[in-house]
Amino acid sequence: MNRTIRLTVLALSLWPAFAFGQSATVAMQYPEWDQLTPTQRDALIAPLRERWNRNPDERARMAERAQRWTSMPREQRDRAGHGMQRWEHMSPEQRSEARALFHAMRGMDKEQRKAFMAQWRQKTPQQKTDWLKAHPAPERRQRE
Structure with a gap:
């Protein structure tokens, strides 16, 4: 953090x-x-x-996120808050893995994501490492 x-x-x-x-x-x-x-x-x-x-260049994104947050149902805000807490406690390696997985699943529908994650959980640590090398997370945007 x-x-x-x-x-x-x-x-x-x-x-x-x-x-x-x-x-x-x-x-x-x-x-x-x-x-x-x-x-x-x-x-x-x-x-x-x-x-x-x-951060004047970030103002539009900040305003959009605030608008999206206020329009979320309470349960969705709670899940998002829990996700933010999990993210804060991840190591840099875990965050990189999460970014790569998110990027890979971004265009998938719910069933495809579910199947992808089931396959992911079946992989050995070496298979996961190999997959992450072949499918790296996109470059991070720098903030602040």
Whole structure:
């Protein structure tokens, strides 16, 4: 995880305790957005504001993702959040493998993806390594 994201996650995890004047270990109920003070709201959105201002070429993509996120049903947002957490805990090698698999399955329908993953799970570690060498993940876009 890059430094900016780590600091943002840390700040957001500790923010309620500082913003509400409580210890970080105390379990608490979080208020609705409308009940937050302007300072508390600003503390939540400051990392996003900085990223937005720092990356003018990324603004269209950021806006599109925000729109897509708000239009997702709650269950889909929960799955996406779980996927983001899994991604953050992957090693660079695991991420490269995931990118390659995603790229390979991108144009497949649900049944084709299911069959592909069943075949993938049957491969030996050496077969997986050979496949990944033959089908590398596309180059990553650089961010921030």
